[in-house]
Amino acid sequence: MSVTIKDIARLANVSHTTVSRALNDSPLINPKTKQRIQTIAKELHYSPNYSAKSLVLDRSYNIGLFFSTLHSGTTSGFFHEIVRGVNAVVKDRYNLVVKGIDEYKDFRGITPKSFDGIIVMSQSAQDDPFIGHALARGIPVVVLNRHVENAAITNILSDDREGSRSMVEYLIKSGHRRIAIIEGKRGFSSTQLRKEGYLQALSRYGIPALREYQAQGDYDFASGYTAMRQLLLLEKKPTAVFCSNDDMAVGAMKAIAEQGMKVPDDISVAGFDENRFSAFLSPALTTVKRPLERISRKGAETLLEAMEHKQMRKRTLYMNTELVIRQSVGKAKE
Amino acid sequence: MSVTIKDIARLANVSHTTVSRALNDSPLINPKTKQRIQTIAKELHYSPNYSAKSLVLDRSYNIGLFFSTLHSGTTSGFFHEIVRGVNAVVKDRYNLVVKGIDEYKDFRGITPKSFDGIIVMSQSAQDDPFIGHALARGIPVVVLNRHVENAAITNILSDDREGSRSMVEYLIKSGHRRIAIIEGKRGFSSTQLRKEGYLQALSRYGIPALREYQAQGDYDFASGYTAMRQLLLLEKKPTAVFCSNDDMAVGAMKAIAEQGMKVPDDISVAGFDENRFSAFLSPALTTVKRPLERISRKGAETLLEAMEHKQMRKRTLYMNTELVIRQSVGKAKE
DNA sequence: TAAAACGGTGTTAACGTGTGCAGCGATATG
DNA sequence: CATATCGCTGCACACGTTAACACCGTTTTA
Numbered sequence: 001m002s003v004t005i006k007d008i009a010r011l012a013n014v015s016h017t018t019v020s021r022a023l024n025d026s027p028l029i030n031p032k033t034k035q036r037i038q039t040i041a042k043e044l045h046y047s048p049n050y051s052a053k054s055l056v057l058d059r060s061y062n063i064g065l066f067f068s069t070l071h072s073g074t075t076s077g078f079f080h081e082i083v084r085g086v087n088a089v090v091k092d093r094y095n096l097v098v099k100g101i102d103e104y105k106d107f108r109g110i111t112p113k114s115f116d117g118i119i120v121m122s123q124s125a126q127d128d129p130f131i132g133h134a135l136a137r138g139i140p141v142v143v144l145n146r147h148v149e150n151a152a153i154t155n156i157l158s159d160d161r162e163g164s165r166s167m168v169e170y171l172i173k174s175g176h177r178r179i180a181i182i183e184g185k186r187g188f189s190s191t192q193l194r195k196e197g198y199l200q201a202l203s204r205y206g207i208p209a210l211r212e213y214q215a216q217g218d219y220d221f222a223s224g225y226t227a228m229r230q231l232l233l234l235e236k237k238p239t240a241v242f243c244s245n246d247d248m249a250v251g252a253m254k255a256i257a258e259q260g261m262k263v264p265d266d267i268s269v270a271g272f273d274e275n276r277f278s279a280f281l282s283p284a285l286t287t288v289k290r291p292l293e294r295i296s297r298k299g300a301e302t303l304l305e306a307m308e309h310k311q312m313r314k315r316t317l318y319m320n321t322e323l324v325i326r327q328s329v330g331k332a333k334e
Numbered sequence: 335m336s337v338t339i340k341d342i343a344r345l346a347n348v349s350h351t352t353v354s355r356a357l358n359d360s361p362l363i364n365p366k367t368k369q370r371i372q373t374i375a376k377e378l379h380y381s382p383n384y385s386a387k388s389l390v391l392d393r394s395y396n397i398g399l400f401f402s403t404l405h406s407g408t409t410s411g412f413f414h415e416i417v418r419g420v421n422a423v424v425k426d427r428y429n430l431v432v433k434g435i436d437e438y439k440d441f442r443g444i445t446p447k448s449f450d451g452i453i454v455m456s457q458s459a460q461d462d463p464f465i466g467h468a469l470a471r472g473i474p475v476v477v478l479n480r481h482v483e484n485a486a487i488t489n490i491l492s493d494d495r496e497g498s499r500s501m502v503e504y505l506i507k508s509g510h511r512r513i514a515i516i517e518g519k520r521g522f523s524s525t526q527l528r529k530e531g532y533l534q535a536l537s538r539y540g541i542p543a544l545r546e547y548q549a550q551g552d553y554d555f556a557s558g559y560t561a562m563r564q565l566l567l568l569e570k571k572p573t574a575v576f577c578s579n580d581d582m583a584v585g586a587m588k589a590i591a592e593q594g595m596k597v598p599d600d601i602s603v604a605g606f607d608e609n610r611f612s613a614f615l616s617p618a619l620t621t622v623k624r625p626l627e628r629i630s631r632k633g634a635e636t637l638l639e640a641m642e643h644k645q646m647r648k649r650t651l652y653m654n655t656e657l658v659i660r661q662s663v664g665k666a667k668e
Numbered sequence: 669t670a671a672a673a674c675g676g677t678g679t680t681a682a683c684g685t686g687t688g689c690a691g692c693g694a695t696a697t698g
Numbered sequence: 699c700a701t702a703t704c705g706c707t708g709c710a711c712a713c714g715t716t717a718a719c720a721c722c723g724t725t726t727t728a
Binding site: 002047049050051052054055060062070071074076077079080081083084087091092095096097098099100103104105108109111112113114220221222224225247250251253254257258276277279280281282284 | 336426433616618
């Protein structure tokens with residue numbers, strides 16, 4: 001069927017051991033023999049059987065990239081950016097296996113023999129059993145996007161609380177006092193942190209946090225729309241809305257437009273994430289940039305390094321968020 | 335280190351052969367022994383070494399999902415939807431390896447031993463060497479999104495030409511005569527097909543296809559914006575613009591708004607793809623729905639089936655596109 | 669000049685599974 | 699009662715690769 005090192009050995013009149021060494025560029029082998037073997041291998045289009053390599057070398061050549069879910073709450077832009085960032089680092093050195101944690105009935109398949117390392121893009125504490133399992137099995141783990149207290153994990157994330165606080169402070173400095181929030185998916189830690197930032201900003205400026213200005217969303221377009229409609233029903237409408245992500249901001253702007261109101265003249269809208277489309281909305285969206293590509297690259301690099309040294313350091317890396325000021329936020333009128 | 339069938343065999347006082355059979359639920363084994371072994375295995379948290387299984391069973395447990403590229407021209411919504419669709423079928427039966435073809439320097443790593451099957455989400459003829467390689471190695475291949483003439487390939491795609499033709503016909507029926515197109519990424523076959531549909535529609539209604547109404551894009555938001563700006567510079571502005579995907583339609587709408595014009599009153603905009611956000615734009619985008627999730631699910635199912643029967647049928651499946659009429663297209667004025 | 673070192677190659681076992689075949693005792697058959 | 703059948707289990711090998719160790723002829727060293 002497919003050609004093995006034994007086939008090459010036969011043709012080169014050497015043992016398969018010599019072939020193995022030659023192809024792995026071992027210094028033990030005579031350069032001329034090595035050359036001869038390598039050309040034969042090339043002619044036969046030899047390529048190693050990775051299952052066999054895996055078995056003896058005890059490496060799977062797989063890296064797992066796990067999302068809490070591939071569905072609700074994981075936006076397309078987010079997903080795309082992460083996969084892209086990780087793959088850019090991993091290249092063709094490893095197979096990148098992309099999965100949603102919620103696709104697994106049990107985690108028996110998650111073993112050190114199947115995954116040389118794992119990156120978890122974690123949204124909520126629901127992922128902890130998964131992370132714990134991987135860790136217990138001795139697999140090097142990097143957790144992105146969420147802080148997890150543990151002995152042997154590197155965390156890489158943006159400081160969402162800081163980011164949303166500075167955004168809401170920006171709204172306040174623009175004169176807004178009636179500021180609403182559309183929250184993210186319930187149970188996601190990013191939801192919690194962004195909310196906290198919002199509350200902190202209000203509290204710093206002595207603005208009371210009104211319950212009716214806090215609307216639940218789930219990070220999807222539709223939820224932003226629905227939540228905004230609710231907010232617009234209020235007697236004392238907010239003059240500014242902080243949306244916990246850009247997708248919901250799109251939905252919110254839709255709801256506003258439907259009422260014949262204008263952004264930012266009648267109401268200001270701010271987002272979070274800096275999606276690719278945000279600059280191309282009308283008006284362009286003022287938002288908080290989260291360095292997702294950097295986070296994922298750094299995560300992949302950290303993992304590869306740890307895999308090499310067989311040592312994962314416990315540490316937490318924060319990547320700075322950044323205010324992106326565009327046109328969707330204006331000065332408050334009154 | 336980790337527990338193997340031999341460890342279990344020792345504890346159960348049987349040979350590892352018996353353990354192997356018991357765990358694979360072979361009818362040869364006495365039910366009581368089987369039961370005993372299975373409980374021991376469970377207690378020890380045994381999970382098979384897939385590298386070893388792979389070696390002897392000659393299966394990798396990997397399915398490759400390859401995109402032409404993970405970068406320019408592959409939109410986030412598209413990417414997300416495909417990965418989601420395929421994973422929904424594959425579940426935890428296989429590892430889904432997600433890669434961009436352009437990440438490979440050479441294809442030596444693409445062998446039947448590394449991939450039990452491959453799904454190619456193909457955008458252009460540039461992928462043909464890759465597809466040819468996989469085929470030559472005897473790997474079952476399903477190609478989505480593009481038609482490839484070959485002996486042993488199943489193609490699954492939407493009829494983009496048909497879709498764009500019916501969209502442009504809809505524009506014409508709405509009274510438009512000066513209809514522009516913003517094309518997709520150069521070299522992508524979808525770009526070509528959608529253009530053809532546009533031209534066919536015009537020709538059917540005897541409307542001349544003007545060169546200055548055909549603007550180049552690359553499927554990204556920014557390119558839609560830039561292209562639309564060009565179109566708005568024309569003396570005889572188009573009254574309707576067909577954008578080859580929804581992302582570019584967003585960019586185009588931005589450019590229109592910047593000129594103080596309104597959609598659809600001053601100019602109509604149509605898209606293609608039916609992205610998640612399209613309903614939430616203002617105005618909501620009239621577009622062509624491409625059944626991406628269905629395509630990817632069907633692709634995955636077809637592949638799995640072919641892998642089981644070790645037989646890939648040559649055939650081409652077309653999935654219907656669907657006109658989604660919303661508010662971004664209006665009646666022509668004059 | 670004998671012994672040690674060296675460069676290059678082969679022998680053999682190992683990694684953890686699955687499987688063809690032989691073997692065993694108990695039961696059914698002639 | 700001898701033989702065939704049946705149900706269950708184990709032996710031995712295979713999959714393709716790497717690696718510890720042995721080996722052997724040549725060169726260096728004492």
